[in-house]
Amino acid sequence: MKVVLDTNVWVSALINPRGTPANIVSHAVEFDLATSEELLAELERVLRYGRIARRYQLTDEMVDDYLMAIRLDCEVLNFTHDIQVVQEDPDDNAVLACAVHAAADYIVSGDSHLIDLKIYAGIRILTPGEFLVELDRRA
Incomplete structure (x- = not known):
């Protein structure tokens, strides 16, 4: 099973x-x-954003x-895309494109623009809670 985690999931995992x-x-x-x-x-930009870095005491080293840990644990793809599905937040299209290029089974996101799609190109889009339920079901 292959999964793409949205930036908001990676951020939340670090700060909580x-x-x-x-x-x-x-x-x-x-x-x-x-x-x-x-x-x-995008993840690096968010984590280094002054207000977020200060609020959660994120140092450059952290x-x-x-x-680096994410790079070691993930298949990292490099591609250009022209997916324009999510008009309200065009940055979300990068998540969809990554999932398509990776031939992912799931996208996990806390973003309503993606969650509302439910499925894209055969890829299920779940909230973090829904994904944990799916993991338990598969175990």
């Missing part, structure tokens, strides 16, 4: 180690993760280590 997104990341040995250079760049 007891939350559902962190639980998903800790279960990553049970499935394959994929991401893209574009999504990693962010660097987190990004």
Whole structure:
């Protein structure tokens, strides 16, 4: 099973180690993760954003280590895309494109623009909570 985690899931996993997104990341040995250079760049921008970095006391070293761990745990794809499905938040299209290029089975996101799609190109789009239920069902 291959999974693409949206940026908001990666961020939540880091800033709340007891939350559902962190639980998903800790279960990553049970499935394959994929991401893209574009999504990693977005994640880095978010984590280094001044207000977020200060609020959660994220040092440059913490962010660097987190990004390196993700690179080691994920298949990292590099591609260009022209998917324009989500008009309200065009950045969400990068998540869809990554999932398509990775031939993913699932996208996990907390973003309503993606969740409302429910499925795209045969890829199920689930909230973190829904994905944990799916993992339990498959176990």
